[in-house]
Amino acid sequence: MDISVIIPLYNEEESIGELFAWIKRVMDAHHYSFEVLFISDGSTDRSWDIIRELQRTNTTVHGIRFRRNYGKSPALYCGFAEAKGDVVITMDADLQDSPDEIPELCRMVKEEGYDLVSGYKQKRYDPLSKTLPTKLFNATARRVSGIKNLHDFNCGLKAYRQEVVKNIEVYGEMHRYIPYLAKNAGFTKIGEKVVHHQARKYGTSKFMGWNRFVNGYLDLLTLWFLSTFGKKPMHVFGFLGTLMFVIGFVAAFIIGAGKVYCLAKGIPQRLVTDSPYFYISLTMMLLGTQLFLTGFLGDLISRSSQVRNDYQIAETI
Numbered sequence: 001m002d003i004s005v006i007i008p009l010y011n012e013e014e015s016i017g018e019l020f021a022w023i024k025r026v027m028d029a030h031h032y033s034f035e036v037l038f039i040s041d042g043s044t045d046r047s048w049d050i051i052r053e054l055q056r057t058n059t060t061v062h063g064i065r066f067r068r069n070y071g072k073s074p075a076l077y078c079g080f081a082e083a084k085g086d087v088v089i090t091m092d093a094d095l096q097d098s099p100d101e102i103p104e105l106c107r108m109v110k111e112e113g114y115d116l117v118s119g120y121k122q123k124r125y126d127p128l129s130k131t132l133p134t135k136l137f138n139a140t141a142r143r144v145s146g147i148k149n150l151h152d153f154n155c156g157l158k159a160y161r162q163e164v165v166k167n168i169e170v171y172g173e174m175h176r177y178i179p180y181l182a183k184n185a186g187f188t189k190i191g192e193k194v195v196h197h198q199a200r201k202y203g204t205s206k207f208m209g210w211n212r213f214v215n216g217y218l219d220l221l222t223l224w225f226l227s228t229f230g231k232k233p234m235h236v237f238g239f240l241g242t243l244m245f246v247i248g249f250v251a252a253f254i255i256g257a258g259k260v261y262c263l264a265k266g267i268p269q270r271l272v273t274d275s276p277y278f279y280i281s282l283t284m285m286l287l288g289t290q291l292f293l294t295g296f297l298g299d300l301i302s303r304s305s306q307v308r309n310d311y312q313i314a315e316t317i
Helices: 016-029 046-059 072-082 099-110 128-145 174-184 210-231 236-266 276-304
Strands: 003-009 034-040 059-066 087-089 116-120 158-161 190-194
Touching: 003 016, 003 072, 003 099, 003 276, 016 034, 016 046, 016 099, 034 046, 034 072, 046 059, 059 072, 072 087, 072 174, 099 116, 099 158, 116 174, 128 174, 128 210, 158 190, 174 190, 174 210, 210 236, 236 276
Parallel strands: 003 034, 003 087, 034 059, 116 190
Antiparallel strands: 087 158, 116 158
């Protein structure tokens, strides 16, 4: 099969039929063998009924229905598991992503050898409350991930080689960072294509900009830590703990040595416990010990994890 199109959706009953007809026109015009996987993420409108009606008359249509709303990442995870196409396309169901972009995205994966091609909505039709947080988020994501050539990490329109989607795990709200996940899994040829972004035709956006902004940064911090220290937590906690303990110990030693010197010389000196630096030193030693133990416990948990030796193997002969 040439292409699998994965479409997560939540209450998009107005656009499903029109979107599928558009996709089918594009696929038929280029003679692709394809499938379209609709993942209804706990929709409460007629979305699932429409998907079932489409499936009765089109063998290319498949559907997954969640009993409740889990989010976009779980929807993509289930779609990736079921996808059979050599190239996997993801897109939103609100008609803001154009299926006319699919042939060129597919060509970039098949002919130019990209592992992942992300869309870039250079001209957007979203409100400022959505576009401003997106710009700030993307700037931070480029710096943290090291993927400097992407301007729009969270664009729903993306193309992947099948091998990519079968070897990454999208969970929580990590769909924003699929390029970063792919890079961490060893798929480093990541490209970008400017895509046409259309104004929303039906309904309103299901996602608020500033909420995504805050959650996005928290997820990025989590992903950065897991990718950098996930299998070696002692390297960060142990280092910080040792550093704090040593600084606290040296400071306490200096305070004690000063007291002993004053006593030996008969110089009047206040009690050590009257000095605020004494308590600061003790606090640093305690925090350093706790950080060190945190790293030690993290290492123990990592060693007993079922995925402690989960390494990406490209080929075996």
